[in-house]
Amino acid sequence: MSAIKSLSRLLLCGFLCITSAISIIFIKHQSRELFIELEELSITRDKLNIEWSALQAKENIWATPMRIETEAIENLNLHRPTAPMIKVYQR
Numbered sequence: 395m396s397a398i399k400s401l402s403r404l405l406l407c408g409f410l411c412i413t414s415a416i417s418i419i420f421i422k423h424q425s426r427e428l429f430i431e432l433e434e435l436s437i438t439r440d441k442l443n444i445e446w447s448a449l450q451a452k453e454n455i456w457a458t459p460m461r462i463e464t465e466a467i468e469n470l471n472l473h474r475p476t477a478p479m480i481k482v483y484q485r
Contacts (some may be wrong), residue, residue: 455461466472
């Protein structure tokens with residue numbers, strides 16, 4: 395009876411060791427996949443930050459008052475009013 399008990403304990407310990415080893419391998423594999431995904435997302439984030447900075451710089455250039463005035467004069471045929479055309483209303 396003692397031999398059967400020892401053998402069953404040995405088999406149980408072997409099963410637990412194999413299960414533990416397979417679990418560690420699986421978790422390590424998942425960890426590596428997630429790290430690779432994290433690195434790819436970090437690269438994408440960096441590219442998007444660079445693009446965002448370029449778009450903000452372009453927006454600042456396009457929104458300057460001098461450029462808006464030039465566009466209004468050249469493309470929309472707008473002009474500054476002369477002094478007699480300006481009327482001031484008071485309450």
